[in-house]
Amino acid sequence: MNNSSAVLILDKVSKSYGNGLAVDEVSLSIRENEFFALLGPSGCGKTTLLRMLAGFETPSSGCIYLDGTDISPLPANKRPLNLMFQSYALFPNMSVRKNIAYGLEMEKLPAAEIRQRVDQVLATAQLGELAERKPDQLSGGQRQRVALARALVKRPRVLLLDEPLGALDKKLREKMQLELKRLQHESGITFIIVTHDQEEALVMSDRMAVLDGGKVCQIGSPAELYENPSSRFVANFIGVSNLLEGVRQSTDRVTVNGLSLQVESAVEAVLGEALAVVVRPERLQVLNERSEACDNQVEGQIVEIAYHGLDTNLHVQTLLCDKPLIVRVPSSQIEFSQFSQGANIRLGWQARHARVLTR
C-alpha cells in the first residue's frame, strides 16, 4: 500500500483565461507511489491542471509544492515531473532503444549508465525483443509502451499522463490499463493520470478526484466514490445510478413521488428537505415469493432487457420516477424466459444499500 507522505501538494490553485475560470481553487495532496486519477467531463479543467503541474501553464493564483518546495518558479524542463502526451511523439527514424535512451543522452549521462537504465526499462515494459525496431514497425499498444518507457527511464518524481490510452481501441485499452498499473507499481513512481473515462479511473487508480466546472467535487478511492458519492453529480458520473428525487419525511424515511421509502437513519436530518436516494443497479433485487423481506419494495414493468454478456440490465418502469430503474442481474442467474418485455415484476432493496444525497 502507499505510505501517506505527500509528494505533491496543490494549494488553492486557480487558472483563469480572460473572464473564464478553468481551474477554481483546487487543493489536492498526492501521495508517494500513488496512482492518482483526475476525472471529469470535457472542459472541467483536467488538462489545464496537469499542464500547470508540468510547467506549461502558470497558475493565476495558488501554489504547487513538490516535496515541500514551491515549484512555481521552475520552468517545465527543470521540474522533476515528466508529462506524457496523448500523441506519443516518438522519433520515427530512431529504434525503440534509441528513442528510450534519447532523454538520458541529452542529460549527458555516462554511456554505461544509459545502457543499464535503458535495459532495465526495456525489461519492465516487456520491450526487450522489440528494442531494435522502428516505431512504424510496432503496434499501437507497443508504441504506447515505448512512450511510457521513455518517460519512466528518466525516473521522474511524478509522471503525468494526459489520456494515455485515448488512441487505443477498447480491447487494447483494457489490457494497457492493467499494464500501466503494473508499471506504476514496479517503478514506484507516482502517476497522475487525466481521463474522462470513469471506468478507466476506477480500474487503475488508488485514489481519484472528480472535477466539475474547474472545482474538485470529491476525492477518494474508487470504492469510496462508487459506494459513497457525495453529490448527484458524482453518483451520476461514476458508474450507473438510480436517482430517486424525494423529500425527507423523518430521520429514516423519504417520500418519493408519494411513496414512502426507508433509508438509513440520519442524525442531522432536516425534515422537508429535498434530497435524492441513490441505489446502484446491482443493489436492486428482483423479488419473488421466496425472497427474504426487503426494507423497500416496488412494483414495476420491464420496458427493456439489455444483455451485456456477464450481466443483464433490466429497465423497469415504476411509480418512483419517470426514468425506468436499472436493475443489474448476473446473466448466469436468470432464466430469460422468466423476464420479458412488458412483464410485471417486484423489486426491492435494503435501506443500508441506498445513499441519501442532499447536493
Ligand code: ATP
Ligand atoms: P477535455 O476532456 O475536453 O480535454 P479538460 O477537462 O481537459 O477537457 P481543459 O482543457 O482543462 O478541460 O479546459 C478547461 C476550460 O478552460 C475549458 O472551458 C476550456 O475551453 C478553457 N481553456 C483551456 N485552455 C484555454 C486557453 N488556452 N484559452 C482559453 N480558454 C482555455
